[in-house]
Amino acid sequence: xxxxxxxxxxxxxxxxxxxxxxxxxxxxxxxxxxxxxxxxxxxxxxxxxxxxxxxxxxxxxxxxxxxxxxxxxxxxxxxxxxxxxxxxxxxxxxxxxxxxxxxxxxxxxxxxxxxxxxxxxxxxxxxxxxxxxxxxxxxxxxxxxxxxxxxxxxxxxxxxxxxxxxxxxxxxxxxxxxxxxxxxxxxxxxxxxxxxxxxxxxxxxxxxxxxxxxxxxxxxxxxxxxxxxxxxxxxxxxxxxxxxxxxxxxxxxxxxxxxxxxxxxxxxxxxxxxxxxxxxxxxxxxxxxxxxxxxxxxxxxxxxxxxxxxxxxxxxxxxxxxxxxxxxxxxxxxxxxxxxxxxxxxxxxxxxxxxxxxxxxxxxxxxxxxxxxxxx
Numbered sequence: 001x002x003x004x005x006x007x008x009x010x011x012x013x014x015x016x017x018x019x020x021x022x023x024x025x026x027x028x029x030x031x032x033x034x035x036x037x038x039x040x041x042x043x044x045x046x047x048x049x050x051x052x053x054x055x056x057x058x059x060x061x062x063x064x065x066x067x068x069x070x071x072x073x074x075x076x077x078x079x080x081x082x083x084x085x086x087x088x089x090x091x092x093x094x095x096x097x098x099x100x101x102x103x104x105x106x107x108x109x110x111x112x113x114x115x116x117x118x119x120x121x122x123x124x125x126x127x128x129x130x131x132x133x134x135x136x137x138x139x140x141x142x143x144x145x146x147x148x149x150x151x152x153x154x155x156x157x158x159x160x161x162x163x164x165x166x167x168x169x170x171x172x173x174x175x176x177x178x179x180x181x182x183x184x185x186x187x188x189x190x191x192x193x194x195x196x197x198x199x200x201x202x203x204x205x206x207x208x209x210x211x212x213x214x215x216x217x218x219x220x221x222x223x224x225x226x227x228x229x230x231x232x233x234x235x236x237x238x239x240x241x242x243x244x245x246x247x248x249x250x251x252x253x254x255x256x257x258x259x260x261x262x263x264x265x266x267x268x269x270x271x272x273x274x275x276x277x278x279x280x281x282x283x284x285x286x287x288x289x290x291x292x293x294x295x296x297x298x299x300x301x302x303x304x305x306x307x308x309x310x311x312x313x314x315x316x317x318x319x320x321x322x323x324x325x326x327x328x329x330x331x332x333x334x335x336x337x338x339x340x341x342x343x344x345x346x347x348x349x350x351x352x353x354x355x356x357x358x359x360x361x362x363x364x365x366x367x368x369x370x371x372x373x374x375x376x
Contacts, residue, residue: 003027003034003368004101006092008110011042016108016126019161019292023186026361032368037096039088039110054091056084057113078133081113082148088113103368105159115152120371123153124183125160127289128310130172132218149173159183159367161290162311183367184311185290186360189299189349192272196300200273201265205236208263209337210278210302212240212271212293213285220307220328221249224284227333229256234341235279242267275300280341285309286327299349305336315352319345 005024010016017036027034036042036049039057058064072080081088092114104121106114111123134145153175160166163182169175209228213219221239228237239249239262246264253259268274275281281297281304288310295315297304304320306312307327316324323340325332353359 001032001103001365001368001372002099002101003032003103003364004037004096004099004105005034006037006039006104006106006110006114008106008108008113009040010108011038011040012046013043015292017042019126019185019290020107022188022191022357023361023364025188026186026357027364030361030365032365035099035101037092039092050096052092052095054088056088078112078145079148082115082152085113085116089116102372104371105364111156112152115156121157122367122371123156123158125153125158125165125169125289126185128165128168128172128287129153130168132287134173146173150175153177161185162314164310164314165289183363184314184355184360185292185295186357187295187299187352187355188357189352192296192299193349195270195272196276196296198270198273200277201268201270203265204238204274204277205263207277207279208236208238209234209280209282210238210240210274210297211282211284212268212274214241215239215243215245215249217245218285218287220284220286221245222252223307223328223330223333224282225249225252225256225258225262226330227284227337228262229258230330230334231337232341233258233261234338236261236263238263238265238274238278240265240268240271240274272296272300275302278302279344280305280337282333282337283307283309283312284333288312291315295352295355298347298352301346301348303340303345303347305333305340307333317351320347320351 005020007016024034038051039054042051045051055064056068105124107124108126129149150173153169156177158177158180160182161184166180166182211224215221253262275297281302283291283294283306285307286309290311294304304316305323306316308324309327312324323336325336
């Protein structure tokens, strides 16, 4: 069977590829051909993967850049994707015509510019669209984008990476899909453990509290810093990541008088070994899909405090749920940090069996066979 994972706005280096890689490899091990289809340049192509230079999406061609820049300036990016979906889709179908994929899964934002596809396919939603995008606006723009997303995702076969994402799409956006179920991102725990066992990044404290991600409005590292300042500060805090809000965060550490206790190493290519050295991982996000960092931390044996964003409750179940706190609650986050360090639980991959890449790959194969059956 030939299966395509279409990755919109992603490359080999970005998270969308990384959270689908283990499942893709398992599908291949079971004798099926699985190709990643990119419409952004992913770098040197691997195996049978494909990079399709789509006019209107491609950022390397000057005419394509001018065309997209003009209409995005007029309509905004997402409405531009929506309006010109037939143009993008015609090009992709023409390029892939000879491939005869029995199953196509649009992963992430690739559904937005390709929503006009009338052939049988699945749409995999990786983030909370209402919380991450629509909720930013008010008045007419909020109503407009909510209706836009409702139109895009209604009538689709939806797969969402957590129950929280499914609730966001159906309850908050109001989408009316043909079908909807949760399909978690799958992980090869053996591969993760091997990566975690490698030498950790240099220049870190011997023990520390860890957080990671691009400093943006959703990660809420400002909340983490304020909570850390109220905590016992048992260990230094290390926040990995780089972005335009980093300078604001550094200023905030000065204001809170914790600059000597907080380290910002920037972006790190080999982050997994750092989880092994950390005493605690803290996820302070307002918006998540299925937080990969929580999975990685638990596999490394490092406990987690998290806000109730995305699939955090699904990952931190039973006894671990006591350290899931309300979003934006600085005092609750500070208390949870101190409490878990005073009473650290034993954690590992045992509680994450439902994310095993072999189990998730089997579900993708079953869904692919259903699509193939419909075509016949």
